[in-house]
Amino acid sequence: MNEAIAIRCDHVSVEFASGSRFAGRTNVVQAIDDVSVGFAKSKISALIGPSGCGKTTLLRLLAGLQSPTFGTIDLGGLSSRGGEVAFVFQQPSLLPWRTALENVSLPLKLLGRGNSKDRRDRATELLKSVELDDVAKRLPSQLSGGMKMRVSLARALVTEPSVLLLDEPFAALDDMLRSQLGELLLDLWRERSFTTVLVTHNIAEACLLAHQIHVINRGKIVNSIDNPLPWPRHESLRREARFGEFYGTLSDVLKNSDGCV
Numbered sequence: 001m002n003e004a005i006a007i008r009c010d011h012v013s014v015e016f017a018s019g020s021r022f023a024g025r026t027n028v029v030q031a032i033d034d035v036s037v038g039f040a041k042s043k044i045s046a047l048i049g050p051s052g053c054g055k056t057t058l059l060r061l062l063a064g065l066q067s068p069t070f071g072t073i074d075l076g077g078l079s080s081r082g083g084e085v086a087f088v089f090q091q092p093s094l095l096p097w098r099t100a101l102e103n104v105s106l107p108l109k110l111l112g113r114g115n116s117k118d119r120r121d122r123a124t125e126l127l128k129s130v131e132l133d134d135v136a137k138r139l140p141s142q143l144s145g146g147m148k149m150r151v152s153l154a155r156a157l158v159t160e161p162s163v164l165l166l167d168e169p170f171a172a173l174d175d176m177l178r179s180q181l182g183e184l185l186l187d188l189w190r191e192r193s194f195t196t197v198l199v200t201h202n203i204a205e206a207c208l209l210a211h212q213i214h215v216i217n218r219g220k221i222v223n224s225i226d227n228p229l230p231w232p233r234h235e236s237l238r239r240e241a242r243f244g245e246f247y248g249t250l251s252d253v254l255k256n257s258d259g260c261v
């Protein structure tokens with residue numbers, strides 16, 4: 001595998017059977033169609049495209065939650081079972097009977113890492129990094145939507161993964177929270193440099209957060225664009241002319257790729 005590529009998909013396709021077997025009709029849905037792509041090591045890559053184009057299916061493939069019908073996926077030996085690959089979905093999916101701290105420490109317990117004090121200390125550290133150490137003892141039902149998402153991020157990062165997969169993690173949040181969590185993601189990435197693949201519908205989010213943007217439509221990657229905006233990135237970049245310029249370029253690419261969102 002090329003040094004700079006952390007994840008490589010080679011001629012990957014996913015076909016789903018759809019329709020009713022009882023009615024005697026089953027169709028094949030080609031969710032991913034012969035995709036070959038590399039995701040850069042220690043960089044943030046965005047997958048953007050219209051609803052139903054295959055973004056989640058591609059992310060599930062990278063997470064090992066879905067097998068390809070054809071083709072291969074190479075994560076250089078990393079896996080979620082070893083805690084090296086972590087994912088965060090749109091719904092935070094925290095265990096409701098466990099406190100925020102217990103939710104964050106759970107992956108360490110499942111992997112058998114450290115004793116209970118080590119795990120508690122590590123989870124407290126992660127809750128601190130998402131500015132939630134003061135609510136460590138609360139249950140998920142006592143947290144706001146934004147707080148739950150931050151706990152999910154802390155839980156995903158507690159095993160120090162090399163790869164973080166994010167499926168529209170901020171989509172259910174209002175604009176203000178979305179921006180704050182985007183900024184938080186940038187901070188966490190700056191400290192840890194995990195390889196990130198972010199599924200989003202949001203052009204501005206892709207412009208602000210990603211190094212590279214892959215446009216996906218009808219199961220195919222139809223364009224891959226290097227984001228020219230400078231690093232380090234902050235929310236304030238949204239107010240700069242060059243941000244508007246790149247936003248316009250990306251919108252045009254999406255329209256011309258028939259991948260408008």
Ligand SMILES: Nc1ncnc2c1ncn2[C@@H]1O[C@H](COP(=O)(O)OP(=O)(O)OP(=O)(O)O)[C@@H](O)[C@H]1O
Nearest residue numbers: 016017018029031050051052053054055056057058
């Ligand atoms: N388990 C499944 N069985 C049958 N079809 C599926 C299954 N999962 C996904 N599909 C189909 O595969 C295609 C791609 O779905 P996918 O969820 O990957 O799209 P998406 O780009 O993430 O959409 P959205 O942005 O709306 O979440 C869609 O046509 C969808 O209906």
